[in-house]
Structure formats: C-alpha cells, structure tokens
Amino acid sequence: MRFPGHGHRHPEDVVIGPLDLPSHVDEALAVQALAFGLGADEVAVRRQIVLRHMTYPGARALGATSAGRLVGFVYGMPNNRTHWWSTVVEPYLRAQDHDDWLDHSFVITELHVHPHYQNRGAGRSLITTITDAATEPRSILSAIDTDSPARGLYRSLGYEDLARQVLFPSAPKPYAVMGAPLPLRRR
Numbered sequence: 001m002r003f004p005g006h007g008h009r010h011p012e013d014v015v016i017g018p019l020d021l022p023s024h025v026d027e028a029l030a031v032q033a034l035a036f037g038l039g040a041d042e043v044a045v046r047r048q049i050v051l052r053h054m055t056y057p058g059a060r061a062l063g064a065t066s067a068g069r070l071v072g073f074v075y076g077m078p079n080n081r082t083h084w085w086s087t088v089v090e091p092y093l094r095a096q097d098h099d100d101w102l103d104h105s106f107v108i109t110e111l112h113v114h115p116h117y118q119n120r121g122a123g124r125s126l127i128t129t130i131t132d133a134a135t136e137p138r139s140i141l142s143a144i145d146t147d148s149p150a151r152g153l154y155r156s157l158g159y160e161d162l163a164r165q166v167l168f169p170s171a172p173k174p175y176a177v178m179g180a181p182l183p184l185r186r187r
Contacts, residue, residue, distance in 0.1 A: 014117065016125045019063030019073055022054050027070040028063070028112075035112040053077065053109060062130050064113065064122045072113035074126040078136055079105045089142065089177050092163035101162055101179045106134035108141035111150075123153055128184050138181050142166065145176040154178050158185035 021028060029043045029050070038046070053059055056077050064072035079086060081102050093099040108130070113122045131139050143150050145164050159178035166175040 014064050014066045014071060014120070014122050014125075016062055016064050016122075016129055019061040019070075019075075021061035021063075021073065021075055022051055024063065024070060024073075025050050028061075028073045031070060031072060031114050032110065032112040034115055035118070050075070050110070056080070056083075060130065060133070062126050064117070064126055066117065071117045072111075072122045072126055074108065074111040074123075074130050076106055076108045076110075076130055076134075076139075078134075079103070079107045079140065085109075085142070088168055089163065089166055092166045093177060096163050098162040098177075098179070101138065101140050101177075104136050105138050105140045105179065106131060106136040106182070108139060111141075119149065123150070124157070127153075127157065128186070131182050131184055134182055136182065138179055139184070140177060140179045142168075142175040142177050145174045151176070151178075154180075156185070156187070 025047055029047055032038060032046070033043050053075065054061070059075065059077035061073060061075035063070050079102055081090065085107065086102050090099055090102060093101060108127060111123060111127055141154065141159070143154060158180040160180065161176050162179045163177045166177055168175060
C-alpha cells in the first residue's frame, strides 16, 4: 500500500507492509522512542517485551517505510486474558461492565509513527491494514488518557472509551482502554 507524503518539498512514498519485528526491533524502538519520548532504559525494557510478544500465537507486525527506512510500525495479537496487559485492565473494564471485550478481540499492542511522518495517514493505514487481517470481531487498545492526535485517530476509526484512568505499574500517566468493532470505520 502506498500513499504520498505531504508537507515536504519532495514528497516521499510511504509503503505499508509485513514487518519481521524481531529482526527490526531496534529500528522500531528507535521510532517509538522518538514518537513516545522514551529514554534508553525504557527502550531496553521494551525490547525484551516486544521480543516476547512476537512469540505469542497470532502476533503479527506491519511496518511503514520511506526510502527503505522504517518510519512507523504496528503490532498486535489476539487477546488472551492471561497476558499481563489483560490482567491490569480487566478490573477497570469490569467496573464499567465491559470486561467481555477481553474475549474475541485483537489487541493493538503498539502503534508508533516517526514525528516527521505523523498526521499523513501512516498510522491510519497501519492500524486498518493490521485489523483488516484479524479474524476477531473487534479490536481493543490502550492509549494515554488525554485528548491527543492518537486518540482522535482511534475515535475516527470507531474506537470508543471502555475504561478511563487506567493505571499501569510504572506508567507516569493514566491510560484509556478503547474498543471498536471490526472492520474499522473508514472515512
């Protein structure tokens, strides 16, 4: 899938395609560090988490590349209630009578786009492409619980808040858990 970049003097094509995330984990985490403001220690922790996640059944990743360089990525997997993320969010979802969303859902684990490529459709293409291949009837994710371009994107795709002010251990800010039926809404 290709779409032109905007705002550069020389527009570049961004290509969305399969990503062997374990082989490109350092490139992906460099994008995440820029997009999410992570330090080296946090990147080192997340590296091990990503590599472990990619061993889970059904885990898959897509990358966004421009001129052969990774500028964005998404990965996810069918949700499993025994996974750490599910065990943290389950009480918050249960309190809102939404814990059934933990079943038969595809989790968007991470979605990040290099700041220079944000607001050009790369994130939208990554998330819609990965969920289009999901066999689950719905998708869930967590995002920092603030009005942000990311939350605006998720809302535009049909995601709605299922729980807010979700606290993850060691995370400095609360998160919102969002869910959407699949396929995601198109513009």
